[in-house]
Amino acid sequence: MLYENTITVLYVDLSARTTRVEKRADLKAYFGGVGVAAKLFEENMKPELPPLDEQQPAVFAIGALSSIYPVMTKTAAMFVSPLTGELGESYAGGRLALALFMAGYDAVVITGRHSYPCYLSITGQGVEFKDARPLWGMLSEEVWRVIHDNEPLESNRSIMRIGPAGENKVAYASVNVDNFRHFGRLGLGAVLGSKNVKAITVTGDRSIPIPPAHLKEYFKVYRSIFDKVTGTDIMKKYRGLGSAAYVIPLNDMNAFPTKNLTSGRFESAEAVSAEAFAEKNLVRKMACAGCPVDCIHIGQFRREFKTEGYEYEAVNTNYDYELVFALGSYLGIKTTDEILMLIDAVEETGMDAMSCGVVLGWATEAFQKGLLSTEETLVPLEFGGTENYVKAIWYLARGANEFYSQLGRGCYYAAQVYGGQDFAMTVAKNEMSGYHTGYGILVGSVVGARHSHLCNGGYELDRDCQQLTSLEMAEGLLKEEKERCMINSMIICLFSRRAYDRPTIIAAGRAVGLALDDECLTQIGQRIFQTKMRIRDKLGFDLKQVQIPKRFFETPGLHGVLEEKTANEIIDFYGALVAAEMKEAGNTVQ
Amino acid sequence: MKLIFKTGVLASGLLKQGSLSNPEAIQSRESKYLITLEIGVLNIAKILKIKEMRRCIGCFSCMTSCAVVNRHNHSLAKSAVRIMTAGDLSGRMAAIVCVGCTGIRACAEACPYGALADREGGGVTLLPDKCTGCRNCVAACTFGAVNFDSTTNKPIICKHCGVCAQFCTHGCLEMEEA
Incomplete structure (x- = not known):
């Protein structure tokens, strides 16, 4: 404490x-x-x-x-x-x-x-x-x-x-x-x-007195960070349009996963952009406790629930980039109102929006290809078919039949049962994220300790670096994964990582008596990373066993079509780097 | 004789002590106020007003800054301002803080020990030496704006210092001329 x-x-x-x-x-x-x-x-x-x-x-x-x-x-x-x-x-x-x-x-x-x-x-x-x-x-x-x-x-x-x-x-x-x-x-x-x-x-309501020796420095640092996040452009995007501001740039990069990743470009991107949400649906913004950046965007839509008599219900729910991808472009949903309808169903039933959208994307394609029929899906699924998607979300949440129970295990498992593994878009069994930017995001999600796009931010390497060798990519991912272990020990919201550079973290820590310096931050990141690698090992994860769905190597992204061989090469480099590090630290890892 | 506290007197007192030249005193962005950790923000004849609560984002920066500046504490329970959720998940927020009564102040009226003196411009000032922690003032405020500090066993009385308004980025709390 x-x-x-x-x-x-x-x-x-x-x-x-x-x-x-x-x-x-x-x-x-x-x-x-x-x-x-x-x-x-x-x-x-x-x-x-x-x-x-x-x-x-x-x-x-x-x-x-x-x-x-x-x-x-x-x-x-x-x-x-x-x-x-x-x-x-x-x-x-x-x-x-x-x-x-x-x-x-x-x-x-x-x-x-x-x-x-x-x-x-x-x-x-x-x-x-x-x-x-x-x-x-x-x-x-x-x-x-x-x-x-x-x-x-x-x-x-x-x-x-x-x-x-x-x-x-x-x-x-x-x-x-x-x-x-x-x-x-x-x-x-x-x-x-x-x-x-x-x-x-x-x-909680306990008293937490600030020791007199720290008070002045603490308030000075608090205020300088407050001014940085509210008064400069560093977090302007999150305060303004919100994370959905990524829709247009990612679409322009061919990296906005669309219709079960059959494309990286969505023809209705503008209609579901943050700008469109802001104009049509945005009714208020909110923040987490202790954060003056109001990145939580609440959109409103109204739904007529009787065909006559002017009977409407108004629904407020939150939208963010990942939701607009998973329950929007990925399912071919073309309007902001319809995306909000799907978000509302996911919110109320309590599911991860990203996984939910991605499993429905696989189910839609499997249905189109005849691997599934309405015997399984109960309603016909087609890209853009909002009404049936809402029903499918409720079927999923409640495990309405054997098929939806299997789908509730994730599309990796569902594809084992019904086929279509090549287009069940998971990375080490976790459904993909909304960035088809290149090797950084793909390999980063495979090797990341929890297979999330946030483990090591591989999409940033894809965006910022054109010509990385496989080894440089592996080293870049490993470095960022450790850095995020350190950041997440504080825990700094990743939206504000540019506001919290290392000198700021050190100043913030020292102001309340934590003896931080650059070396110490590096060691914290390393210690946590190694703990996570030990956990991963004990839980039986083996990097060599990961099979990447073929679709990732078919649909062009920011840097064109990816090669499976190159992806595997980066994975091997990463595995070797981690094994060497763990050996040196006295741990063993597969 | 009724005791009236003039914030201006406090300010000039500080001036004499040379606090304005104190490098630790932090000048605000708008240079309207002078924040010192010793007594909070000095405002001469201004009063805190709850303005546009529909715009409140629920960041609690007002509570944090009040607790830090006025109570030297990280706990929001020490803040004179409280922000509450009112309504549903996306509903508006409500601010509960001293509204700066003029005329007879119910909290001061309820105090049997004369520990709450009228503050010039509205509201009251706590005279800690006279306070016994009886909580009559807490019960007397219809608005529920008198918070209680169980550590010091005394009410948390809003000074109308304005630090909360300074950290409010959406104009929900503002200082007005009294």
């Missing part, structure tokens, strides 16, 4: 309904965020058991500088992913990090399974196990409202919850946090669902 020489960990055993708090000095070497989460996860995971076994842990951790500087608003989660069977890692904003900080916990480790649906009420005083049987089956916003109204009115409170998809253990079910923030990727929702946890609320 800040200003202390220990990390405060709250352990919750759902089976025994017991909790304990440990103050651990040894975890300080892992700093916070993903570092502390990785170490706690490594200690508590059970590689020999299935991902949704009740003994598997769900670990949450806030960063070393969480909530005391602008834009430091995220919480890290680690779990065994039911989608990939290996390391699950996800981040959410909202008010969770602030609430945990105010409650006095750096990390929470949840194990076991409650005998009936419950929700946890975590405060500085302890944990209450509350009855959630009446909430089981409820949609995301309704659960939020019930808990919001039932629990004492507090401003420093966070509410996370799962929807029907999490209850039904869809492998990419999300956990929705406060206002449209999510632990989206890799299925934390299913993990909580398997533990009979419908929701978790965190409230």
